[in-house]
Amino acid sequence: MCGIVGYVGPRESQPILMSGLARLEYRGYDSAGIAVIDGEGSLGMRKRAGKLARLSESLDEAPLGAGTTGIGHTRWATHGGPTDGNAHPHLADDDKLALIHNGIIENFSELKAELLEQGFAFRSDTDTEVAAVLLGREYRAHEGDLEAAFRAVARRLDGAFTLLAMHEDHPGLVVGARRNSPLVIGLGEGENFLGSDVAAFVEHTRHALAIGQDEIVSIRPDSVRVTDFDGNVVEPQSFEVSWDAAAADKGGWSSFMAKEVSEEPEAVANTVMGRIHDGAIVIPELEGLDELFTGIDRITILACGTAYYSSLVGKYAIEQWARIPVDVELAHEFRYRDPIITERTLVVSVSQSGETMDTLMAVKEAARLGAKTLSICNTQGATIPRESDAVVYTHAGPEVAVASTKAFVAQITALYLLALHVGRLRGTLAPSIADEAIEQLETMPGKIQWILDNEQERIEQLAHWMADTRSVLFLGRHVGYPIALEGALKLKEISYIHAEGFAAGELKHGPIALIEPGQPVFVLVPSPRGAATMHAKVISNIEEIRARGARIIAIAEEGDAAVLPHADEVLRIPLASPLFEPLLAVVPLHIFAMGLATAKGLDVDQPRNLAKSVTVE
Numbered sequence: 001m002c003g004i005v006g007y008v009g010p011r012e013s014q015p016i017l018m019s020g021l022a023r024l025e026y027r028g029y030d031s032a033g034i035a036v037i038d039g040e041g042s043l044g045m046r047k048r049a050g051k052l053a054r055l056s057e058s059l060d061e062a063p064l065g066a067g068t069t070g071i072g073h074t075r076w077a078t079h080g081g082p083t084d085g086n087a088h089p090h091l092a093d094d095d096k097l098a099l100i101h102n103g104i105i106e107n108f109s110e111l112k113a114e115l116l117e118q119g120f121a122f123r124s125d126t127d128t129e130v131a132a133v134l135l136g137r138e139y140r141a142h143e144g145d146l147e148a149a150f151r152a153v154a155r156r157l158d159g160a161f162t163l164l165a166m167h168e169d170h171p172g173l174v175v176g177a178r179r180n181s182p183l184v185i186g187l188g189e190g191e192n193f194l195g196s197d198v199a200a201f202v203e204h205t206r207h208a209l210a211i212g213q214d215e216i217v218s219i220r221p222d223s224v225r226v227t228d229f230d231g232n233v234v235e236p237q238s239f240e241v242s243w244d245a246a247a248a249d250k251g252g253w254s255s256f257m258a259k260e261v262s263e264e265p266e267a268v269a270n271t272v273m274g275r276i277h278d279g280a281i282v283i284p285e286l287e288g289l290d291e292l293f294t295g296i297d298r299i300t301i302l303a304c305g306t307a308y309y310s311s312l313v314g315k316y317a318i319e320q321w322a323r324i325p326v327d328v329e330l331a332h333e334f335r336y337r338d339p340i341i342t343e344r345t346l347v348v349s350v351s352q353s354g355e356t357m358d359t360l361m362a363v364k365e366a367a368r369l370g371a372k373t374l375s376i377c378n379t380q381g382a383t384i385p386r387e388s389d390a391v392v393y394t395h396a397g398p399e400v401a402v403a404s405t406k407a408f409v410a411q412i413t414a415l416y417l418l419a420l421h422v423g424r425l426r427g428t429l430a431p432s433i434a435d436e437a438i439e440q441l442e443t444m445p446g447k448i449q450w451i452l453d454n455e456q457e458r459i460e461q462l463a464h465w466m467a468d469t470r471s472v473l474f475l476g477r478h479v480g481y482p483i484a485l486e487g488a489l490k491l492k493e494i495s496y497i498h499a500e501g502f503a504a505g506e507l508k509h510g511p512i513a514l515i516e517p518g519q520p521v522f523v524l525v526p527s528p529r530g531a532a533t534m535h536a537k538v539i540s541n542i543e544e545i546r547a548r549g550a551r552i553i554a555i556a557e558e559g560d561a562a563v564l565p566h567a568d569e570v571l572r573i574p575l576a577s578p579l580f581e582p583l584l585a586v587v588p589l590h591i592f593a594m595g596l597a598t599a600k601g602l603d604v605d606q607p608r609n610l611a612k613s614v615t616v617e
């Protein structure tokens with residue numbers, strides 16, 4: 001949540017900050033602001049409530065003075081509503097110092113009381129301004145040493161924060177600090193950048209440095225210095241960004257979500273790529289780490305939102321192929337319930353951003369309790385993989401739309417690769433099953449593409465007809481159940497329609513009372529070949545709700561004629577083994593949610609109240 005960008009170098013900073021913010025806007029879009037130290041050495045600042053476009057208009061009408069040092073921020077409000085005054089940057093030290101922040105300062109009330117008592121004044125309702133005013137005070141106490149002042153401030157703050165600040169006395173210097181909140185460095189030629197993630201600067205450089213926990217960074221045009229909170233110099237870890245700026249552009253698509261759904265085949269293909277050798281799964285990142293999987297008696301998967309649903313799908317594959325019990329837990333519930341974790345537990349976290357605070361905190365707790373930790377993540381340089389013993393990257397490419405789509409199929413793919421890897425290591429996977437699974441995995445991209453080519457238009461048409469629908473239910477069994485949950489989440493998230501997913505067998509235990517004439521229900525129908533019993537059971541579940549007036553939209557495999565008399569609409573997916581059906585069945589649901597939100601005239605990329613990367617608890 002909140003996007004942060006900083007620049008020092010020879011170029012005019014305002015356009016660099018604004019294009020960085022445009023790429024980071026998915027992290028929060030309540031308000032935005034920038035501050036620049038101009039050629040005369042004075043600090044100018046502009047901030048506006050609303051989307052970045054409002055700030056842009058304001059800067060067009062009345063530009064700030066040109067300068068080559070600057071910071072920018074796009075906000076997802078926590079403390080204080082989305083107003084001009086609460087937007088960042090916040091100023092202090094007679095408006096000579098500007099500060100931006102991502103995270104929550106938990107002890108802000110106590111610090112504010114201390115500062116008020118000392119006569120300092122505040123102009124906003126935010127926790128951030130407390131950090132700005134405190135930094136102003138410490139700057140004076142440390143005789144104009146911005147880094148030393150930053151260290152003093154960082155040691156006083158509780159909670160999660162990324163802070164960037166600059167002072168008019170120091171043109172050519174931006175200082176940052178991070179604890180439990182993301183910040184990466186972009187290395188340029190005679191210029192340097194800071195960003196919440198690499199999207200902030202990827203159009204200028206792909207050379208990056210990851211900043212560790214509780215570290216402070218100072219960037220100048222020709223140098224980067226990282227220290228811990230005590231001032232000891234640390235060597236940051238470097239990495240190359242594996243994608244270029246074009247990958248994070250909308251291209252010709254109407255929305256990032258449309259682009260990302262179209263990239264689902266590629267997301268699966270790229271996640272598999274380089275991990276099958278001579279017909280066997282080889283995950284290079286896990287080489288030499290067999291002990292992560294052999295000395296364990298249980299796997300716990302931690303995730304939130306869509307990543308939680310992909311994890312639920314992963315549980316079926318891991319249990320089936322690796323014969324080890326798997327619990328899947330919402331990360332924010334895990335931490336506070338005294339979980340039973342031992343050194344024989346492997347904790348796998350699944351996160352697109354690698355920054356979700358709930359997941360990060362749960363992983364840390366699991367590590368504290370002695371578990372081995374493995375992260376499945378889509379973002380290089382992110383915090384969760386850095387805090388884990390091992391990482392398996394999904395290669396979905398940058399995901400910008402708030403609604404996660406291509407990352408979801410990439411996560412299932414990575415979990416399946418992991419399940420096959422663990423199954424082989426533990427000797428629980430028959431070679432013929434492994435061969436079949438690998439063959440299935442390799443055919444998935446083509447089959448997803450088939451859905452996009454052959455069914456997308458019809459699904460969008462259906463969504464258009466249903467634009468006035470007030471409630472949609474989703475039913476599935478076995479691996480279809482998490483897909484029903486994902487279909488419902490996607491619909492509520494971007495179209496603001498009431499939607500719920502149920503295990504089909506659970507309906508008669510209560511939720512069937514919701515069914516009234518005309519109620520649309522999506523039903524994921526398992527293959528009649530691969531899962532004949534489940535197919536029959538799901539058809540029975542359909543009949544139970546049809547008898548009460550439900551309108552059935554079935555998602556069924558090509559050639560399943562038995563479903564036709566039981567459904568009002570049938571959306572087709574290609575044939576696949578039962579465990580692989582989720583990778584296909586979810587695609588129509590992603591298209592449907594997007595189609596319906598579009599038909600309602602909503603912004604599918606930036607739905608209300610949400611942000612892409614949830615870096616607060």
Ligand code: M6R
Nearest residue numbers: 305306307351352353356403404
């Ligand atoms: O970055 P993460 O995968 O950790 O994010 C987890 C959830 O916040 C995320 O999946 C969220 O539910 C999406 N907006 C769903 O589309």
